[in-house]
Amino acid sequence: MADLQSYDDETRRLRRVLWILAGxxxxxxxxxxxxxxxxNDTNIFGEWVGFIWSRTPGKAILVALGIxxxxxxxxFRPGTDRGRDNLPLQIGFTLVALTGYHFxxxxxxxxxxxxxxxxxxIFFYHFPSALNCLFFFTLLFFTSIAYLRTEDxxxxxxxxxxxxxxxxxxxxxxxxxxxxxxxxxxxWWVWEDPRLITTAIMCLTYVGYVMLQSAIDDDYKRRRYCxxxxxxxxxxxxxxxxAPEWFGQVKHPVQFEDLKSDxxxxxxxxxxxxxxxxxxxxxxxxxxxxxxVHDRVSQTIDRVRRIxxxxxxx
Amino acid sequence: MKALSQFFTLVKWEWLRESKxxxxxxxxxxxxxxxxxxxSFAIDPELVSTKxxxxxxxxxxxxxxxxxxxxxxxxxxELSAKIVSEIRYRLRAGILxxxxxxxxxxxxxxxxxxxxxxxxxxxxxxxxxxxxTFYHAKLASTFLFVLIMEVIAFGLFLLLFNVSLPLxxxxxxxxxxxxxxxxxxxxxxxxxxxxxxxxGGEVLLRILLFPLMIxxxxxxxxxxxxxxxGEPVSWTPDGPGVNxxxxxxxxxxxxxxxxxxxxxFEVVMAEYDVN
Numbered sequence: 027m028a029d030l031q032s033y034d035d036e037t038r039r040l041r042r043v044l045w046i047l048a049g050x051x052x053x054x055x056x057x058x059x060x061x062x063x064x065x066n067d068t069n070i071f072g073e074w075v076g077f078i079w080s081r082t083p084g085k086a087i088l089v090a091l092g093i094x095x096x097x098x099x100x101x102f103r104p105g106t107d108r109g110r111d112n113l114p115l116q117i118g119f120t121l122v123a124l125t126g127y128h129f130x131x132x133x134x135x136x137x138x139x140x141x142x143x144x145x146x147x148i149f150f151y152h153f154p155s156a157l158n159c160l161f162f163f164t165l166l167f168f169t170s171i172a173y174l175r176t177e178d179x180x181x182x183x184x185x186x187x188x189x190x191x192x193x194x195x196x197x198x199x200x201x202x203x204x205x206x207x208x209x210x211x212x213x214w215w216v217w218e219d220p221r222l223i224t225t226a227i228m229c230l231t232y233v234g235y236v237m238l239q240s241a242i243d244d245d246y247k248r249r250r251y252c253x254x255x256x257x258x259x260x261x262x263x264x265x266x267x268x269a270p271e272w273f274g275q276v277k278h279p280v281q282f283e284d285l286k287s288d289x290x291x292x293x294x295x296x297x298x299x300x301x302x303x304x305x306x307x308x309x310x311x312x313x314x315x316x317x318x319v320h321d322r323v324s325q326t327i328d329r330v331r332r333i334x335x336x337x338x339x340x
Numbered sequence: 341m342k343a344l345s346q347f348f349t350l351v352k353w354e355w356l357r358e359s360k361x362x363x364x365x366x367x368x369x370x371x372x373x374x375x376x377x378x379x380s381f382a383i384d385p386e387l388v389s390t391k392x393x394x395x396x397x398x399x400x401x402x403x404x405x406x407x408x409x410x411x412x413x414x415x416x417x418e419l420s421a422k423i424v425s426e427i428r429y430r431l432r433a434g435i436l437x438x439x440x441x442x443x444x445x446x447x448x449x450x451x452x453x454x455x456x457x458x459x460x461x462x463x464x465x466x467x468x469x470x471x472x473t474f475y476h477a478k479l480a481s482t483f484l485f486v487l488i489m490e491v492i493a494f495g496l497f498l499l500l501f502n503v504s505l506p507l508x509x510x511x512x513x514x515x516x517x518x519x520x521x522x523x524x525x526x527x528x529x530x531x532x533x534x535x536x537x538x539x540g541g542e543v544l545l546r547i548l549l550f551p552l553m554i555x556x557x558x559x560x561x562x563x564x565x566x567x568x569x570g571e572p573v574s575w576t577p578d579g580p581g582v583n584x585x586x587x588x589x590x591x592x593x594x595x596x597x598x599x600x601x602x603x604x605f606e607v608v609m610a611e612y613d614v615n
Contacts, residue, residue, distance in 0.1 A: 174607055227551040234547040241538050251534045254604045
């Protein structure tokens with residue numbers, strides 16, 4: 027009973043905090059629209075964000091706030107009712123955050139930068155997807171180790187879903203990257219960019235992981251083997267990250283000075299990473315629910331089969 | 341010491357089993373030979389010529405215009421000849437490595453499948469031989485078979501693609517082949533142990549193995565192409581041509597793969613543990 031009480035209290039508190047945050051975001055958007063309609067000057071907010079971001083405490087506070095929101099409020103607790111309860115909250119938050127993020131892209135960051143013009147705006151979808159895909163694959167690595175250490179099926183389920191979501195994020199990053207390459211270089215696929223190739227290879231590795239998950243019937247074997255593969259496949263990740271430096275020809279746009287130096291762009295893309303983390307966490311939760319149900323059903327079927335076998339044997 | 345003698349016993353046993361008919365080696369060599377033949381029909385490295393480069397605006401030979409223009413043209417003609425030779429040697433090196441990867445996968449797949457009874461495996465696993473020793477013996481024997489295949493395939497490749505190499509360069513290329521395929525076989529052995537009881541495991545093995553080998557593959561193709569092109573060989577990290585960085589990267593990757601492979605092999609084989 028005491029647990030239930032504290033659970034209710036906490037939920038109420040969380041909801042209050044979330045409403046305050048959503049209100050703040052809406053207020054920001056309203057303020058921005060108001061300012062621009064009065065002054066007809068598009069970069070005040072951008073300068074303001076850049077001002078905060080270019081100072082270390084401001085950067086730290088923004089990032090810490092974002093991570094706190096994601097971890098404390100939005101990441102569900104697997105296997106508890108509470109996880110199901112705050113789903114509407116996360117959907118609401120994600121929608122509001124996505125709206126705010128689009129406002130950032132359309133109004134806050136410079137419309138075009140030197141060398142590549144305005145086509146760089148797609149990076150604000152590309153970069154968060156790529157980083158989130160790395161995040162989910164790293165998560166998969168650690169949950170694989172956790173599974174091998176504890177043999178708790180929960181970790182297997184988490185890594186299975188992480189692989190699926192990571193592949194989706196990776197495909198999104200590849201698609202947006204290709205679209206940009208088409209506009210900037212004239213080709214959908216450019217073999218001179220090592221990071222593009224290594225990312226595609228990484229994507230294939232994890233598609234193989236997802237295939238392996240469905241190829242083995244024996245649950246015990248499947249979990250073990252997939253954990254092993256999750257660890258082996260992780261060996262590729264440093265390569266993906268370091269490919270532009272290791273293989274001489276750098277074509278990936280990480281080199282453009284404007285992308286590195288402008289604090290507004292920096293702030294926006296990291297905020298975007300958090301927003302997209304929320305989006306992909308939503309997909310994660312949806313898949314996780316489905317996989318939990320699937321596991322429970324298959325366990326029940328197994329149990330029934332074993333009971334029937336026991337009956338027929340006796 | 342005991343582990344060492346167990347290791348050699350296991351390798352010898354594998355060799356004896358293989359030497360009954362050399363099934364694995366022969367199937368690998370045949371596969372490599374057929375792939376080489378098919379590739380020699382499909383890809384002709386000599387087709388790349390300075391003529392094609394002249395379509396791209398790079399002059400074929402030096403023109404007879406004024407002095408400044410002539411030296412300019414001579415320079416770009418030299419450049420185009422260099423590009424052509426680089427493309428040719430890179431194509432050859434790529435063909436060699438693709439063949440070795442594809443044929444090596446045949447041998448790796450048979451490490452735990454070809455004629456290997458599940459009961460034999462269980463017998464070894466319940467014997468006092470440690471899993472690590474078993475893994476290293478399996479790795480060594482598979483590596484040996486793959487190496488035999490690579491030597492033969494390399495000879496065939498030299499014949500079919502008209503590569504004339506001095507002996508020490510050929511030996512160096514073989515060294516790169518060996519060092520490159522060690523990591524390949526190390527990961528492959530673990531994956532093969534995983535895939536032995538999986539339906540459609542042969543395909544999955546390749547799908548999972550090839551992407552993992554890209555770093556090793558890229559470095560080895562680079563080094564082999566430089567060797568074929570007659571670039572200088574130096575044993576320092578920053579020397580021109582083939583330098584020690586290539587070999588160092590490969591050896592580092594090998595150590596990583598063997599280490600990871602051994603640990604994960606023990607994990608894979610834990611299903612036979614008596615609880």
